[in-house]
Amino acid sequence: MARLFPLLPFKVDETHWSWAARMAAFHIRGSVNTFLRDLGLDPFLVSLGQPDEVTRLCNLAGQEPETVLRNTPIQHIRRVYRLGDQTLIDSLCPPRDLRFCPACLAEDDAAACAVGQDTSIHRRERLIWRMKPIRICPVHALSLIRRDRPEGSEETGVFGGSVPETTPMLKDIAVNTEPCPKSPLQSYIAGRIGGRSGPAWLDDQPLEQAIRATKLLGTALAFEPYTFIDDLSNKERDAASALGWRFTSRGEHGIRRAFRLLQARGAPKGLMTRRSIQNSFGNLLDDAHYPGGHAPIRRLLKEHIARLFTAK
Incomplete structure (x- = not known):
């Protein structure tokens, strides 16, 4: 089986769709839809977390599938997802909601700058951002910013046009945002979906x-x-x-x-x-x-x- 080269490793805190979008930016500098179709994969099934299709993507990329599947919300029935051992109704992880921490994305941009790559290769959606009850970044103690997930995100990737902010703009937002006290319930939710x-x-x-x-x-x-x-x-x-x-x-x-x-x-x-x-x-x-x-x-x-x- 032909494999993508070089491997863009999956980050243990990101979603499977985030990784797919980053690979599209890395390998073809294009849309995740085109990237997946070029690999013979169905973008719709990958976006739904269909296990066989996600596993095929992992095999083509040279990435161990278990870690990716662990972070993949899999549509079980209408409005219900499975994430590992957890059952998630869509009110817990609304599919049209996009959340992000400006400080986290600014750090992703800094990593891209350090190696001379485009920010779209490094900006990643953290799995915990998908959870509506989690409103505070556990790393920076900043309120997560909510946007509407872009229509046709299979073309534009995770963030698409919903996060047009540049690195300086993200840093400015982070600096001027008042930190929030950490929530024990939100920490529990993050730990539980992480298997703790x-x-x-x-x-x-x-x-x-x-x-x-x-x-x-x-x-x-x-x-x-x-x-x-x-x-x-x-x-x-x-x-x-x-x-x-x-x-x-x-x-x-x-x-x-x-x-x-x-x-x-x-x-x-x-x-x-x-x-x-x-x-x-x-x-x-x-x-x-x-x-x-x-x-x-x-x-x-x-x-x-x-x-x-x-x-x-």
């Missing part, structure tokens, strides 16, 4: 449900039980997630402790009625009754409420 273990109870839940449980609990504790997450600013969401993490990271014991705190706030005199329960748990209670609600939180909350009425 976290708190046992959270690891036992589907990723989307672990995130939702932490945010719901934190929002109820940090604000009011009927506060909606979507109504909060980014700073407020981060504060709520950090507070929720303090309890969900401790598993069932921590979650039950959070329920008791909410209960004490909603019924300060200790009198538990159906109305005081609603005042105590708000959206958590609504979520528990919703058929698609978070099952572990639903079970724990129902058990907690049942004990309250049993003890009366």
